Amino acid sequence: MSVAETETPLLPIHIVPDPVLRKVARAVTPADMEEVRGLIPAMFATMYAAPGIGLAAPQVGRLLRLVVIDLAPEKVLEPIVLINPEIIAASDETASREEGCLSLPEQYAEVTRPARVAVRYLDETGVKKEIEGEGLMAACLQHEIDHLNGVLFVDYLSALKRNMLLRKLAKEQKDKAARK
Numbered sequence: 220m221s222v223a224e225t226e227t228p229l230l231p232i233h234i235v236p237d238p239v240l241r242k243v244a245r246a247v248t249p250a251d252m253e254e255v256r257g258l259i260p261a262m263f264a265t266m267y268a269a270p271g272i273g274l275a276a277p278q279v280g281r282l283l284r285l286v287v288i289d290l291a292p293e294k295v296l297e298p299i300v301l302i303n304p305e306i307i308a309a310s311d312e313t314a315s316r317e318e319g320c321l322s323l324p325e326q327y328a329e330v331t332r333p334a335r336v337a338v339r340y341l342d343e344t345g346v347k348k349e350i351e352g353e354g355l356m357a358a359c360l361q362h363e364i365d366h367l368n369g370v371l372f373v374d375y376l377s378a379l380k381r382n383m384l385l386r387k388l389a390k391e392q393k394d395k396a397a398r399k
C-alpha cells in the first residue's frame with residue numbers, strides 16, 4: 220500500500236433509490252480536472268474495498284462523466300480511468316451474464332448486452348484513447364457508461380422482475396437499518 224492509498228478516504232456509495240443514480244452526469248471540463256485528480260484515487264480505493272470491478276462517479280454522488288475500472292483487482296492491478304467515455308460501436312451479437320451493482324447491494328440478475336463494444340474516452344492525463352472490450356470488459360464498460368446516463372442494470376429486466384428486485388432491495392436495506 221503506497222502512502223497515498225493508505226490515506227485515500229473511502230467514499231460513500233449511494234444506494235437505489237437515491238435520486239442521484241437517476242440523473243445524467245455532465246461532461247468533465249478542464250476546469251474540473253483538479254477535482255477529478257482528487258476523485259480518481261478515492262474512487263479506486265472505494266471500488267477495491269467494495270470489492271468491485273468498476274465504479275462511476277454518480278455512484279459516489281458526483282454527477283461527472285468519470286468511470287474507473289479494474290477487472291483484475293485480486294491479480295495484477297489494471298486500473299483504467301475513463302473521462303467522458305462514449306460508445307462509438309457495438310456488435311449486433313449479444314451476450315448475457317449475471318450482473319450486480321454496488322448501488323444495488325446483494326441483487327443480481329441476468330442482463331443481455333452487445334457482446335463487443337468500442338469506447339472513446341480521455342485518460343487521466345487528458346489524452347484521447349479508444350478501447351475495445353468483449354466478455355466481462357464489454358459488460359463493465361456498458362454498465363459503467365449506463366451509470367453516467369442514470370441507467371441501472373435493472374432497467375433491462377421485465378417490469379415484474381425489476382419490481383421484485385427493487386422491493387427485495389428496499390426490504391433488505393430497511394432490515395439492515397433496523398439492525399443498527
Ligand code: K2U
Pocket residue numbers: 270271272273274275317318319320321322355358359362363366
Ligand atoms: O456497481 C458497479 O458499477 C460495479 C459493478 C460493475 C459491473 C457490473 C456488472 C458486470 C460487470 C461489471 C459490479 O458490482 S462490480 C462487482 C462484480 C465483481 C465481479 C464480477 C461482476 C461484478
Ligand code: ZN
Pocket residue numbers: 319320321322362366
Ligand atoms: Zn453499477
